[in-house]
Amino acid sequence: MSRLVTAPLDSLELMHYAVAVPCFVCNGDNRHDSERCRHCYAPLALSYQVADKRATKPEMLAVLGPPYAGKTSYLGMLCDSLSRQTGRASAVSRGAFSVMLQQQVIARLASQQFPTHTPEDAESWHWNHLQIAEPKVRRVRELIFPDMAGAVMERELDHQASPITRAFLKKCSGAIVLLDTQKIERGDPTPDFFAMKVLSYLGEFSNKRSTSWRNRPIAFLFTKAERSRECFDSPRSYAETHVPGVFRQATASQKRFEFFAASVAGATINLEVDGAPISLPLRVEPRGIREPMSWMLKQLR
Numbered sequence: 001m002s003r004l005v006t007a008p009l010d011s012l013e014l015m016h017y018a019v020a021v022p023c024f025v026c027n028g029d030n031r032h033d034s035e036r037c038r039h040c041y042a043p044l045a046l047s048y049q050v051a052d053k054r055a056t057k058p059e060m061l062a063v064l065g066p067p068y069a070g071k072t073s074y075l076g077m078l079c080d081s082l083s084r085q086t087g088r089a090s091a092v093s094r095g096a097f098s099v100m101l102q103q104q105v106i107a108r109l110a111s112q113q114f115p116t117h118t119p120e121d122a123e124s125w126h127w128n129h130l131q132i133a134e135p136k137v138r139r140v141r142e143l144i145f146p147d148m149a150g151a152v153m154e155r156e157l158d159h160q161a162s163p164i165t166r167a168f169l170k171k172c173s174g175a176i177v178l179l180d181t182q183k184i185e186r187g188d189p190t191p192d193f194f195a196m197k198v199l200s201y202l203g204e205f206s207n208k209r210s211t212s213w214r215n216r217p218i219a220f221l222f223t224k225a226e227r228s229r230e231c232f233d234s235p236r237s238y239a240e241t242h243v244p245g246v247f248r249q250a251t252a253s254q255k256r257f258e259f260f261a262a263s264v265a266g267a268t269i270n271l272e273v274d275g276a277p278i279s280l281p282l283r284v285e286p287r288g289i290r291e292p293m294s295w296m297l298k299q300l301r
């Protein structure tokens with residue numbers, strides 16, 4: 001009987017490790033078998049999806065707001081709304097990871113709960129990659145936007161410490177900045193201050209005409225606006241009256257900006273569970289969800 005055995009030579013597999021995969025977001029090098037970038041935690045699937053040189057170049061959008069501003073609720077509803085739309089702009093999610101946010105937000109709202117707070121570690125953020133077809137102008141666009149945690153952006157505005165956040169924002173083609181209408185209605189000035197800080201922060205990136213944020217479109221979105229008719233009727237004049245700081249700053253520094261109002265819930269109930277206040281959506285009644293994105297798409301043309 002022979003004592004010889006056949007052992008497959010796996011050393012060829014090591015060759016793959018010699019070629020680094022650059023992250024689409026931060027350009028950091030990664031191993032070919034990593035799921036997420038080891039620097040910024042963006043899914044590496046994005047790099048493979050955009051590798052096709054003949055495909056449309058994807059554009060990144062920043063969706064910025066403080067914690068509790070309504071980013072996750074809005075983005076989940078936006079993806080759902082775009083994916084159901086036919087005729088005008090309709091969207092298809094690219095990659096299974098892209099459907100996760102929509103699925104989770106819709107499931108939570110269907111069980112009469114709002115989505116959970118986004119964790120601060122970027123590893124658990126959802127990244128959306130949508131292919132948006134606009135048959136009217138015979139165009140297909142690729143848009144990428146992460147659902148960031150508000151606390152991370154808030155910290156970044158105060159300390160400007162994260163090279164990854166800066167790299168991401170440098171690459172973005174535009175931004176949607178969220179302002180919490182419920183806070184504004186209570187006379188709380190923090191949404192105004194947050195948006196002013198965002199404008200100052202973005203304004204410091206570059207003075208060059210081609211790369212300055214001055215020339216990139218910014219949509220200001222009043223979230224949770226279901227109870228404010230004034231806000232829905234004329235978001236711009238609502239902004240002039242209720243968030244005068246950011247209104248003046250945007251008028252002075254930005255070439256392209258607009259104000260919008262949206263709400264995900266038609267009515268909510270506020271309860272206290274174990275001493276902690278919680279809000280539950282009584283009716284899911286999305287309003288004003290697509291408008292900021294339609295405006296943004298026109299600006300990005």
Ligand SMILES: Nc1nc2c(ncn2[C@@H]2O[C@H](COP(=O)(O)OP(=O)(O)OP(=O)(O)O)[C@@H](O)[C@H]2O)c(=O)[nH]1
Pocket residue numbers: 065066067068069070071072073074114115116117118119148149150151223224225226262263264265267268278279280
């Ligand atoms: N009334 C009302 N409340 C809303 C609406 N959307 C969100 N909320 C409330 O706002 C809370 C925060 O919403 P999120 O979407 O989780 O906010 P976020 O900006 O993602 O917060 P972080 O993940 O902490 O950054 C929810 O738990 C709801 O209580 C809305 O359309 N109407």
Ligand SMILES: [Mg+2]
Pocket residue numbers: 071072073116117118147148149150
């Ligand atoms: Mg969130």
